Amino acid sequence: MRGVWAIYRREMSHYFVSPIAYVVGGVFLAIAGYFFNGILAILMQRAMQMGFQAAEMGGGAPPMDVTSMVAQNFFSVVGSLTLFLLPMLTMGVYAEEKKRGTIELLMTSPLEDWAIVLGKFFATLTVYALLLVPTLLYQIFLFHYSDPVPSWKMLVPGYLGILLLAGALIALGQFLSSLTENQIVAAVLTFGVFLLLWVLDLGAQDTSSGIGAMLRRLSLVERYNSFTMGVIDLASLVYFVSFAAFMVFLTLRSLDSMRWRRA
Secondary structure: OHHHHHHHHHHHHHHHHOOHHHHHHHHHHHHHHHHHHHHHHHHHHHHHHHHHHHHHOOOOOOOOOHHHHHHHHHHHHHHHHHHHHHHHHHOOOOHHHHHHOHHHHHHHOOOOHHHHHHHHHHHHHHHHHHHHHHHHHHHHHHHHOOOOOOOHHHHHHHHHHHHHHHHHHHHHHHHHHOOOOOHHHHHHHHHHHHHHHHHHHHHHHOOOOHHHHHHHHHOHHHHHHHHHOOOOOHHHHHHHHHHHHHHHHHHHHHHHHHHHHHO
16 A cells, blocks of 8 residues: 555645646636525525415415525536536646656556556545535535524535545546546547536436436436435445446556556
């Protein structure tokens, strides 16, 4: 595990020395905050309208769990943002190493390939997790001003689902980065694959055929939706971990083929 830790520290220092993490973090938090405010305003307005309508009809206001609905919609938005922002974090993981020639030092070092891949994977996942920490302030604000105080049970599955989705996409993005030495190509390729996954999920929702059902079962976005509703689905959890593990395996094979070509 020393090799994993060494690569992890190296990658973490690289992220926070370069402006990439700060730019991605700033954009992510600005957009997430904008949507959180918009979702909260819309749902509060809707709840007030339902209360006024019920009062005019002489009945009680229908129950509306605004906080849970805000959390569910917020996690859906964050999941979509993840698809678009993660390519910027993964594009240079291997492509930049190849361009600078530092990949040669890694390949000839005593470190095992699996230590290199896991160190880079966990470093990127940690950076993304750190980007999520400020969003807890949105939830604290919401829960502080809610009456009665809502349950926190929606948040644990939501944030767990985001991390699982991000882990799967990071593993995929790093595999794609290992296929090229150009960061722009890696970013465009990763963004294209992420967008294809998103479009496939939308297409699967419009069909009831066997192919549509299969796409829904294989869809990362569809698997993520159960977490946004406050449910920790064991099958989806295993699917995300298996998907990430498979992408890590492909990255290992990519590095192995690179070592073979340079031998």
